[in-house]
Amino acid sequence: MSGTREAVQRYTIAVLSHLLLVLAWHFFVVLGDVPKIVMPSPWETAKALLVPNYRWIENIAVTAGEIFGGYILAVGSGVVLAMLFSWSRLLEMWLMPLLVSLNMIPKVALGPLIIVWFSYGIGPNILIAFSICFFPIVLTTARGLREVEPDLLDLVRSLHGSRWQIFLKIQLPGALPYIFSGMKVAAVLAVAGAIVGEFLGSDRGLGYLMLQVQVTLDTPAMFMAVILITLIGVVLYGLVLGLERLVLVRDARLG
Amino acid sequence: MSAFIHLAGVRKLYRRGREEFLAVSDVTFDVGEGELVSLVGPSGCGKTTVLKILAGLHPADAGTVRIGSPEHPFDPARDVGMVFQQPLLLKWRRIIDNVLLPAEILGLPMREARERARELLALVGLGGFEAKYPYELSGGMQQRAAIARALVHDPKLILMDEPFGALDALTREKMNLELLRIWRESRKTIVFVTHGIGEAVFLGTRVVVLTAGPARMADNFTVSLPHPRSLDIKTHEDFGAYTRRIYRLLGME
Numbered sequence: 001m002s003g004t005r006e007a008v009q010r011y012t013i014a015v016l017s018h019l020l021l022v023l024a025w026h027f028f029v030v031l032g033d034v035p036k037i038v039m040p041s042p043w044e045t046a047k048a049l050l051v052p053n054y055r056w057i058e059n060i061a062v063t064a065g066e067i068f069g070g071y072i073l074a075v076g077s078g079v080v081l082a083m084l085f086s087w088s089r090l091l092e093m094w095l096m097p098l099l100v101s102l103n104m105i106p107k108v109a110l111g112p113l114i115i116v117w118f119s120y121g122i123g124p125n126i127l128i129a130f131s132i133c134f135f136p137i138v139l140t141t142a143r144g145l146r147e148v149e150p151d152l153l154d155l156v157r158s159l160h161g162s163r164w165q166i167f168l169k170i171q172l173p174g175a176l177p178y179i180f181s182g183m184k185v186a187a188v189l190a191v192a193g194a195i196v197g198e199f200l201g202s203d204r205g206l207g208y209l210m211l212q213v214q215v216t217l218d219t220p221a222m223f224m225a226v227i228l229i230t231l232i233g234v235v236l237y238g239l240v241l242g243l244e245r246l247v248l249v250r251d252a253r254l255g
Numbered sequence: 256m257s258a259f260i261h262l263a264g265v266r267k268l269y270r271r272g273r274e275e276f277l278a279v280s281d282v283t284f285d286v287g288e289g290e291l292v293s294l295v296g297p298s299g300c301g302k303t304t305v306l307k308i309l310a311g312l313h314p315a316d317a318g319t320v321r322i323g324s325p326e327h328p329f330d331p332a333r334d335v336g337m338v339f340q341q342p343l344l345l346k347w348r349r350i351i352d353n354v355l356l357p358a359e360i361l362g363l364p365m366r367e368a369r370e371r372a373r374e375l376l377a378l379v380g381l382g383g384f385e386a387k388y389p390y391e392l393s394g395g396m397q398q399r400a401a402i403a404r405a406l407v408h409d410p411k412l413i414l415m416d417e418p419f420g421a422l423d424a425l426t427r428e429k430m431n432l433e434l435l436r437i438w439r440e441s442r443k444t445i446v447f448v449t450h451g452i453g454e455a456v457f458l459g460t461r462v463v464v465l466t467a468g469p470a471r472m473a474d475n476f477t478v479s480l481p482h483p484r485s486l487d488i489k490t491h492e493d494f495g496a497y498t499r500r501i502y503r504l505l506g507m508e
Binding site: 149154156157159161248249 | 311360361
């Protein structure tokens with residue numbers, strides 16, 4: 001099938017472009033004679049993984065846990081809140097403007113407060129990740145649930161269909177493309193949220209490790225930490241894409 | 256024998272804030288069981304409003320609306336099938352599952368409904384397309400699926416709101432012929448809203464003409480052209496007489 005061949009070709013090119021970037025990085029450092037403390041080569045960066053003190057596995061687990069925890073919490077509660085909005089116009093009228101205002105708060109600025117309230121650790125970092133990716137989920141889901149053809153509602157109402165049937169058979173599946181586009185935006189934000197939390201106050205995680213090695217000017221380890229954080233984000237994003245592919249018919253996907 | 260649908264002096268006002276506007280007035284006509292009645296008129300004449308009143312979606316403000324007769328009892332929840340200008344298929348469902356939507360909502364036994372959906376898809380000329388998704392079908396084919404969906408719960412009354420209005424002229428003519436065939440084979444009562452004067456005469460056993468500003472009923476006559484009809488009939492002099500009669504009513508002659 002030409003579709004499969006096209007997909008294979010696309011993935012091959014994607015992998016190649018990443019490899020080319022690493023290669024360019026390598027030659028930039030080697031040919032430019034860039035000091036390791038400013039920018040280590042890919043090889044030196046990889047060697048940072050061998051330092052047992054950095055406890056990579058544990059730190060990866062902590063950061064990934066914060067990201068996924070905050071993310072899943074945000075998706076779950078965001079979708080539920082948007083559903084409540086679609087059921088109660090009054091609730092939406094009261095809460096939605098509030099949410100829009102609250103969304104304008106730079107969530108990073110809440111970090112120090114959250115740490116004052118909940119001390120530092122994994123819990124507060126999950127909370128920061130949650131707070132930063134909650135809004136896009138609510139907003140996109142609410143929007144998706146609103147997008148129903150009035151004639152389609154008439155069709156169901158002419159059959160005396162219930163509110164719940166309309167929701168389950170028409171609104172929710174119709175909103176899925178919107179929910180997924182919100183989930184993609186939120187995936188990027190969740191990573192940023194967890195790292196900000198670790199920067200502000202933490203005793204574990206890749207963000208915390210970055211602050212530690214900054215003191216000793218171990219630039220390769222900082223590079224490695226950034227790469228690993230990015231990889232966690234890529235995995236999360238990939239999972240969302242995979243789920244979308246599984247759930248949505250091709251034509252129903254947004255963008 | 257009493258009529259299947261009886262409308263007398265039906266009037267409907269819509270209120271938007273303090274403003275009121277008259278959507279329909281003086282609508283009086285009867286539809287016999289198994290008739291195909293065309294409702295024709297310009298935009299804003301209230302054709303869609305009449306359809307929504309028949310569907311039980313809006314109550315009339317004044318007048319009598321009675322559907323069903325002792326010989327043909329009518330259940331408002333189960334006996335209405337609707338087709339709109341847009342096919343409005345759910346794009347995440349396969350064609351057969353789209354057709355099954357009314358059966359699901361009514362909680363009908365699904366195995367039999369699925370069997371019936373298959374037969375209906377064959378009837379509308381979509382045999383073999385059961386497992387396709389809407390985006391894989393052309394506009395005309397999607398509208399055929401929408402017609403099958405309107406028939407799946409075996410309603411006594413089909414309400415069609417400019418169902419072929421969004422199709423190109425050729426597809427539209429073809430769908431007109433198809434609709435006459437489906438109507439003959441399914442023996443349903445159909446109320447067909449259109450702003451196409453030729454279409455109204457070609458399809459209808461009766462034509463009800465509505466005018467806009469003010470919205471009211473202007474005419475109601477039987478079309479005595481023989482059935483089954485083919486496109487040849489459009490050159491028939493009676494066909495011309497009927498269309499001229501409507502044009503005159505709408506002040507276009």
